[in-house]
Amino acid sequence: MTDLLNALVLMLNFVIIPATSYGAQLALGALGVTLVYGILRFGNFAHGDTMAFGTMFTIFFTWLFQGLGLSLGVLPTALLALPFGIGVTALYAISIDRLVYRHYRVKRSAPVILTIASVGVMFVTNSVVRFLIGTNEQRFSDGQKFIIKARDFKEWSGLSEGMKLKTTEALTVVVAGIAVAALFWFLQRTRMGKAMRAYSDNEDLALLSGINPERVVMVTWIITAALATLAGVLFGLDKSFKPFTYFQLLLPIFAAAILGGVGNPLGAIAGGFVVAFSEVMVTYPYKKFLKYVMPENLEPSGLMQLLTVDYKFAVSFIILVAVLLIKPTGLFSGKVIRA
């Protein structure tokens, strides 16, 4: 019995809790990608670097507030800086749209051209971020680090395995939950949200109904910037901020968006969690877990790890390829990405 409980705590501590918070971060990222695809009709490769851009400005404001002696007590100061980071990122996204994407939109270029343009935006944004904050790792989480400490849990439960819950993990899930609820409320209930769905559904008919496309595009970029900054800051608080890591996040985020059915917000959330759980579960060494659940003397000698952590991106790649081969519309029947 104790062995089973120990095994359960082990899984919670090393798989379920970390994968849930990582999943929430990916879900927020995938929501941004899916929103741009659904409404502006192109795959936005610059999304990972938009996340880095937003996180960078949030870090700047965090430093500023820390310098001024402002803090949120047990919560990270970054939460206070978040709205400012979102504001700057939204301005950046709108300017990029004016400078780059609008030109192709007016010309009614094929989606693939916009996608390639977004690759250019990706490189530019990437360079801007490296130039401003540098390529090094930044840790900007402050406040109380743990809600539950592993040692306290061990003392309380009497088990040999400890369970920790980081403040940032709980914060990620709560903030992501609020953001997703707000987004759905906006899309389902408000005039502007419905106009965005209408524009995504049938552009010509939306124009005939008097919906102003430039307004729709602007609001889309503001929401996308907010989602990207939120995803980036939560990821950075939970782990750390490094421009290159954010560039790499593009892959699991695209895998999540496509797995869920690109253009479908609910699918993006489900996709985020599926990708996160797959990544964590495939790279977790099960040796200790099996030691608890298997009869004595049968415990495995190896690590029982399917892939080393270095290969975690392979998981996203496999999911991406498998979905595109078997069910290109994704789990929730989104649009098919067409060139």
Place this chain on the structure above:
Amino acid sequence: MSFLVGENIFGGYGGADILHGCTVSVEKGEIAVIVGPNGAGKSTAMKALLGMLTVREGAVRLNGNDITHLSPQDRVSEGMAFVPQTNNVFAGMTVQENLEMGAYLRRDDITETMEQIYSLFPILGEKRRQMAGELSGGQRQQVAVGRALMTKPSVLMLDEPTAGVSPIVMDELFDRILEVRATGIAVLMVEQNARQALEIADRGYVLVQGENKYTDTGAALLADPDVRKSFLGG
């Protein structure tokens, strides 16, 4: 002077002219129908009135005002409503949301207009929470017409509203269009089902190669032996 008139229009989609001096007009409380063989420029004539193609010569006037150079969106806010032939509903949105989007430009209370549309098309009231894309062809056409009527337009333009629906549904749609006319709206239709459309038309235009071939009341065109022989199958 007619309420909406496209006078002596020459124009096309940028290349060669499709319309060669075509004139179409409609009065309030009247149904005008454009018929003619395939490729005669029927839909093109309607799109010229809506501003969706380059009018090289001629003028479009609404209520006496020249609107030749207004964008389609501006014409919509001037009281013109258009139901395209295909893709004319927001398939991923509910019936009610489709109607709300039709009234997007209105800032006043739209519940009354919506109730009027539900009483004109009772089936839409029943299915108001259903996705428009899940409805049958005839019901989708009703959503499309309902969406267009939400702006409280003075002109309703329909591009082949009965394309691809069964004869029973077609009769029902024409009945509804007669009811729309009764509210004092000018109705302009392009129709493939020429005979049935001319039966309800106050005014009919037979277009051939972008020109007016015959223009008369619907009944007179139906009685005209030439028109019958060439376009109505005897």
